[in-house]
Amino acid sequence: MKNPITEKDKWFFEESVPYDVSGTKIGIKIKKKLYSGKSSFQKIELYDTYAYGRILVLDGIVQTSEKDEFIYHEMLCQTPMFLHENPRRVLIIGGGDGGALEEVLKHKIEKVWVAEIDAKVIEVSRKYLPSISKRAFKNKKSEITIGDGKEYINKYKDFFDVIILDLSDPGGPAKDLMSLDFYKKTKRALRKNGIISIQSGSFTCQPGLVSTIFSRIRKVFPYTEIRRAVVPCYQAGEYSFTIGSTADLEKITLKDIKKKYKKLKLDLKYYSPDIHFASKVLPKYLKEMIEK
Amino acid sequence: MKNPITEKDKWFFEESVPYDVSGTKIGIKIKKKLYSGKSSFQKIELYDTYAYGRILVLDGIVQTSEKDEFIYHEMLCQTPMFLHENPRRVLIIGGGDGGALEEVLKHKIEKVWVAEIDAKVIEVSRKYLPSISKRAFKNKKSEITIGDGKEYINKYKDFFDVIILDLSDPGGPAKDLMSLDFYKKTKRALRKNGIISIQSGSFTCQPGLVSTIFSRIRKVFPYTEIRRAVVPCYQAGEYSFTIGSTADLEKITLKDIKKKYKKLKLDLKYYSPDIHFASKVLPKYLKEMIEK
Known part of the structure; x- marks a missing residue:
């Protein structure tokens, strides 16, 4: 049970999704945080990642990625x-x-x-x-x-x-x-x-x-x-x-x-x-x- | 970027898979560790989990689960x-x-x-x-x-x-x-x-x-x-x-x-x-x- 916090790499871990059958989590290894801000509606983040290229994250949940x-x-x-x-x-x-x-x-x-x-x-x-x-x-x-x-x-x-x-x-x-x-x-x-x-x-x-x-x-x-x-x-x-x-x-x-x-x-x-x-x-x- | 180690729950994080395009990780929340041992060939673990029932893990990689x-x-x-x-x-x-x-x-x-x-x-x-x-x-x-x-x-x-x-x-x-x-x-x-x-x-x-x-x-x-x-x-x-x-x-x-x-x-x-x-x-x- 290796824990990601002990690694040198930075990981993004997704928040729980509404309606979720809880108990699973995805982590995506990050090259760079490109943007983080708050609009009137939600928290908006953008990361550059190894697996998916750039990803858009709203309120802690992945919305889209360049790769898929x-x-x-x-x-x-x-x-x-x-x-x-x-x-x-x-x-x-x-x-x-x-x-x-x-x-x-x-x-x-x-x-x-x-x-x-x-x-x-x-x-x-x-x-x-x-x-x-x-x-x-x-x-x-x-x-x-x-x-x-x-x-x-x-x-x-x-x-x-x-x-x-x-x-x-x-x-x-x-x-x-x-x-x-x-x-x-x-x-x-x-x-x-x-x-x-x-x-x-x-x-x-x-x-x-x-x-x-x-x-x-x-x-x-x-x-x-x-x-x-x-x-x-x-x-x-x-x-x-x-x-x-x-x-x-x-x-x-x-x-x-x-x-x-x-x-x-x-x-x-x-x-x-x-x-x-x-x-x-x-x-x-x-x-x-x-x-x- | 909430990190699972700060939570009270126990999570299993899968090791990297051979041939993997690295940069992603899955975590599965654990109710209980049922077994952990080593055979002549590999490390064998069994967990009871919230999302998938019992899972069999060989050398850190999920092999099967009761649920799917x-x-x-x-x-x-x-x-x-x-x-x-x-x-x-x-x-x-x-x-x-x-x-x-x-x-x-x-x-x-x-x-x-x-x-x-x-x-x-x-x-x-x-x-x-x-x-x-x-x-x-x-x-x-x-x-x-x-x-x-x-x-x-x-x-x-x-x-x-x-x-x-x-x-x-x-x-x-x-x-x-x-x-x-x-x-x-x-x-x-x-x-x-x-x-x-x-x-x-x-x-x-x-x-x-x-x-x-x-x-x-x-x-x-x-x-x-x-x-x-x-x-x-x-x-x-x-x-x-x-x-x-x-x-x-x-x-x-x-x-x-x-x-x-x-x-x-x-x-x-x-x-x-x-x-x-x-x-x-x-x-x-x-x-x-x-x-x-």
């Missing part, structure tokens, strides 16, 4: 963008690191709106994580609003094709953005055949969170799907990505997705037409977990 | 047992905890041989982890030999239908069991249409190990497949399971696997006919990793 952000952002964004027949207007709530924005801009959209509550997250991400957002914040199709997603959504009715919830864990400023009421408002803000995509927590350490979000989405949207993927810089195990839709998702075939993927000439690192379908096959123990 | 052993053992054993047309004689090299043995005995086999180098691992597992092996060691179809797999395999030619390598990381006694020469010997020990199944390391923290094992199996066996699954009690990320076969695996369809699964009346928690196929779909970044 593509897994998270492609699963969260490409899935609804491919499920929707013709996504023109997209809303991202949260997503201050710009990674979701960059994924959405790979499609032939009209415009993408970002509603992020914490301007400091955008500022720090643009400065320290330019490889994640690339030039997405400067794109003329991007419109950034600093504000509470809960209030923001009230202004829209029958407007967006795709809404992406790229939120932190529900302990911080995102805590009201998983309520039944909020999901109903997102549905109202969607046009016909609209789709919502949500990062819905860890199957492994937050089973209660996953099943809560999934069951609420199922109450609000007639068609729901749940996918899984591993983002190594996050706490142990598999993460869930939930989709809610007003259009019948069952009709979409592998052939449809392949055709669209080819037409857009995308070259992604994680999401592919085959992954689109494989990632929604759940083992029995996870199926039972979300049905609870 | 089924993921590892079903992926390692059910896959080759379903890929083989009629597995009658099965050899497990390693597997001292009995979890692989228990999976194999769910099939209509003639006999299963276990060659484990360390008698102490079997003794301690039978005492502290009875839920993993259940009654498998006592089954009349089981034959247990204490000995080196490298020597053991020399005695057999054209004999087994399935060989399962349930080994620890290649730092300890298992270090010679990933050589090209050893894989050639396992092939010689297999009957016609024989299959080998291997735990081949973490895609995330041991990419060099995964690609080394995969490329060696591909040199020796005409048909190879690689699958992925997450075993939460292991280091971050996705683990690989490699299959080598002398029979054409491409011919096996979902319908074939479903039929066999139904006939055996199995009720597994992870492996299923759908998982059989979904788990071999790799994202592009992992495909590129193993092709290196």
Whole structure:
């Protein structure tokens, strides 16, 4: 039982995650602390690490890393963008690191709106994580609003094709953005055949969170799907990505997705037409977990 | 950067894994240390933990846990047992905890041989982890030999239908069991249409190990497949399971696997006919990793 404090190296140890089945901890060895500050909403830290490159940490919890952000952002964004027949207007709530924005801009959209509550997250991400957002914040199709997603959504009715919830864990400023009421408002803000995509927590350490979000989405949207993927810089195990839709998702075939993927000439690192379908096959123990 | 040593709780921190891309660490909170000892081959520890129930630790590295052993053992054993047309004689090299043995005995086999180098691992597992092996060691179809797999395999030619390598990381006694020469010997020990199944390391923290094992199996066996699954009690990320076969695996369809699964009346928690196929779909970044 070697203890890290006796080593010369510096380690970042993650805080407990809300809804967590406690009793595990991840440590990430640090090259350098790049930034540490407090916004009106949360504690923001940036580290350069050996395993994951630069990481963004909010209230002690890893949000994204240079090395594996593509897994998270492609699963969260490409899935609804491919499920929707013709996504023109997209809303991202949260997503201050710009990674979701960059994924959405790979499609032939009209415009993408970002509603992020914490301007400091955008500022720090643009400065320290330019490889994640690339030039997405400067794109003329991007419109950034600093504000509470809960209030923001009230202004829209029958407007967006795709809404992406790229939120932190529900302990911080995102805590009201998983309520039944909020999901109903997102549905109202969607046009016909609209789709919502949500990062819905860890199957492994937050089973209660996953099943809560999934069951609420199922109450609000007639068609729901749940996918899984591993983002190594996050706490142990598999993460869930939930989709809610007003259009019948069952009709979409592998052939449809392949055709669209080819037409857009995308070259992604994680999401592919085959992954689109494989990632929604759940083992029995996870199926039972979300049905609870 | 809260440090665990300042807490009242006791934590187990895993040692570095061989072939590791260093810079991450997992900690597991401990209820109680149940056993600690040294065999002729390795340090053996057993802990009762909050997150994973009891865990077996060899040379500082987590080998299995009560809570998620089924993921590892079903992926390692059910896959080759379903890929083989009629597995009658099965050899497990390693597997001292009995979890692989228990999976194999769910099939209509003639006999299963276990060659484990360390008698102490079997003794301690039978005492502290009875839920993993259940009654498998006592089954009349089981034959247990204490000995080196490298020597053991020399005695057999054209004999087994399935060989399962349930080994620890290649730092300890298992270090010679990933050589090209050893894989050639396992092939010689297999009957016609024989299959080998291997735990081949973490895609995330041991990419060099995964690609080394995969490329060696591909040199020796005409048909190879690689699958992925997450075993939460292991280091971050996705683990690989490699299959080598002398029979054409491409011919096996979902319908074939479903039929066999139904006939055996199995009720597994992870492996299923759908998982059989979904788990071999790799994202592009992992495909590129193993092709290196």
